[in-house]
Amino acid sequence: MSPETVAALFATCLLAGFAGAIAAYAAPATRSRLIAAAPPIAAAVAIAATAxxxxxxxxxxxxxxxxxxxxxxxxxxxxxxxxxxVLLRDRLVMRYALALAGIGLAISAYHIQVQWFPERSNSCSFDDPCSAKWVEAFGVFTIPQMAAMAFTLIGLLSVAVIVDQSRRGKQPPTALG
Incomplete structure (x- = not known):
């Protein structure tokens, strides 16, 4: 498969993931199913982004x-x-995923800004420029933009689980027990 085809496939999956997650969370009848499926979906997004x-x-x-x-x-x-x-049924890990997703999103946002305004950046090297656009899925989505979408989707899924846990009164254990 060509890089453009793979990029289009990833962008399509991410856009579908956003649409599905927002639609499922917006409808009270499907919200609990989304929250139950949020950790496996977030895991799939992270694995796909890594791959x-x-x-x-x-x-x-x-x-x-x-x-x-x-x-x-x-x-x-x-x-x-x-x-x-997911294997251990540990939903508290979503708090750590949220932290990592927030850090990754901030870096992705800066990277997108570097691609849009390369003259304003000092983080690029001549032989490996941060402003390079290797692919543009659908003529729009670059690799940092797809990374930002993945971090955002993982972050939103994490927030949904964390909010649900706090509503149910499930607080994480403290360091002292």
Missing amino acids: GSLYFSEHVGFVPCKLCWYQRIAMYPMAIILPLA
Whole structure:
């Protein structure tokens, strides 16, 4: 598959994920099903984002810039902890996922700004520029934009679970027991 096809596939999945999550959360009848499915969905998003980044760098040969590496630092742990949390039925991990997603989203937002306004950035190198647009799915979505969508989707799913836990009075255990 070509990089453009893979990027279009990822962008389509992310857009469908957003639409589905928003529609399911907005309807009270399906909200509880979304909250129950949020950890596995977040895990799937993290795994797909990790696989996508590895596809682009290892298979296609796109060299990740410094900002891409920082985004990977935020995403890759979620591809491990979220599936483990699903297996162990540990919904408290969504708090950690929210923190990592927030950090990754901030880096992605800056990376998008660098792509839009490369002259304003000092984080790029000549031989590995952060402003490079390797792909543009549907003529719009670059890799940092798709990463931002993945971080946002994971963050929204995490918030839904955390809010549900607090409404039900389920507080995480403290360090003292």
